[in-house]
Amino acid sequence: MTEELHVETEGADAEEASARALAEIRRKAPWIDPESVSVQVVEEGERGLLGIGSRPARAVAFALVPDQPAREESELAASLRAYAEAIVRTIAPDTKVELSEEDETVSIRFSGGDLGVLIGRRGQTVDAIEQIANAIVHQQVGPGAKRASVDAGGYRERQKAALSYAALQAAKRVISSGEPQALEPMSAYERRLVHERLKGYAGVTTASEGSDPSRHVVVLPADAD
Amino acid sequence: MADFLLETVRRFVEDPGAVSVEELERDGDAVLRLTVAEDDRGKVIGRQGRIIRSLRTLVRAGGAREGKRYLLEIVE
Secondary structure, three states: OEEEEEEEEEEOOHHHHHHHHHHHHHHHOOOOOHHHOEEEEEEOOEOOEOOEOOEOEEEEEEEEEEOOOOOOOOHHHHHHHHHHHHHHHHHOOOOEEEEEEOOOEEEEEEEOOOOHHHHOHHHHHHHHHHHHHHHHHHHHHOOOOOEEEEEEOOHHHHHHHHHHHHHHHHHHHHHHHOOOEEEEEOOHHHHHHHHHHHOOOOOEEEEEEOOOOOOEEEEEEOOOO | OHHHHHHHHHOOOOOHHHOEEEEEEEOOEEEEEEEOOHHHHHHHHOHHHHHHHHHHHHHHHHHHHHOOOEEEEEOO
16 A cells, blocks of 8 residues: 655745655655655745745655555664563463554553453552663663653553542542541652642642652641641 | 563663573572672662562562462672
8 A cells, every 4th residue: 555645845945945845755754765755846936136026946745655664663662562572471461562652652551361460459560560661761762761651451540530539539638627638658650640630729738758668648738837 | 480580671781691580499489589780780779679679579470370479689
């Protein structure tokens, strides 16, 4: 299967318009062979004098684009895929793994089979899989550039809903009692979700207390003094 | 399990060639003894021990499937 791509661009002169037309095709289909793109100048354009009577040059680029190769994966994505497949083989042989790569994240999702064993008590296994995935990301592309996120059977959505509920319940109790409420110990990711959920909730503020693994969020009355 | 550990740790250390895993039995538990280059020890342990704790979680999850209890140690 091939797809026809056709773009039309403008530039100050014919050369610029042509370069832009080619760049636009390559942006739409980065895997294309630039040699296979035909570029034509359809209007030379006029420089004009002091900007009066100037007309931009126009170029048209045309290409027959083959389908994107199935495994156009970065080295990092390939390494994470191999790691995730090793997890499947070792921990949960009946599950499937999907991986998708965006600018700032690589998402790894497990589905089917025995997901309970991949999620673990309070999500500790899925968190561990994610922690190690991020160690691999840091080693291969340096810290801060990208993040790996790992989910199993929609666990992250359920976790978010449960935390949101616990956060709102605690906030209500703080408002009705005037007393601080401590939540259960949570991972840094979970604590962040709670802080974010209650940011802007009238009458309460949040803080984290204690040290790992018992670090937890405390919901406090906003006007404690 | 030793293979999984070896393969996984090699993906995030500076010196993959220096990684080795020895499996032995002690009081009915399977013990995995992990050796890495000295400069990679910090990486394998991680900030506040997060990486080694995660590796232990994975090894334990894999062991549960085999009905085995794995202990993970880093060789000094």
